[in-house]
Amino acid sequence: MEPVPVDEGDTVPGAPRLRASYTLDEDGAWIAQARHLAAAFLTRARAEDGLAVSARAVEITQLVVSELVTNARKYAPGPVGLDLRVAGDAVEVVVRDGNPEPPVARNADPGRVGQHGLEIVMAVAQALDVRQEPAGKSITARISLLA
Template sequence: MEASLALDGDGSRIAQARHLAAVFLAGVRDIRGVPVVRATVEIAQLIVSELVTNARKYAPGPAQLHLRIAGPVLQVELCDSNPAAPTAKAPDPERIGQHGLEIVAALASAVTVEQTPVGKCITADVALGTMAPQPPQ
């Protein structure tokens, strides 16, 4: 299962991108029968918001959001026209803003950045369903 959304440079589609993530995951649950807990939907929506917002702020021109299921993982991919890889800033509780990449990295099981001929693609992996409890050690 996959879904995509073209994003223009003015950021007016952030809400639409969040909605797409929720609808896509509802389809994964209802059509594929994959357990998707509410927290997973909320995490996916927050990751989508942060990636789309960062593309709007730092990349000139359009971007493309791709959502896809790869086994037990939702891959949230945002491709934009800025070839520079994002870097997380050092933790600073007094810094206002510029926490997007920190948030994405904290919520995703993996984050990768791939250079493309026209910019870059950032992919954040989010585990679907619930994790089995670990036995006591």
């Protein structure tokens, strides 16, 4: 199933599209969908709203989306929520899932295969915030638009 747009931020004609929310269900190529949604969101912010968004910021945002959505799919039941929003000179990527347990970064181990997603996000994001919610948790990563 295709991702379901919840709110594209265009409730007032001509208003900037500074926020988008999606629900990713359990069918299909959800990681690729999430990456495409993030790139399209930033492309719209650049083209339609005139925001300065570097190509590197788009790449980093796609990487962060990929890692956070992958972890949500791997460790949480049910659909995954993806919110993208521009806040000042940054994009905030918010991933919501049904598992209330916060992720834990593991100690660095170059011999470990896999399970480096949270470490990657922490290395490339300006900030990372994890919050418990009534039905799980949300993880917010902040990425500079000029990265």
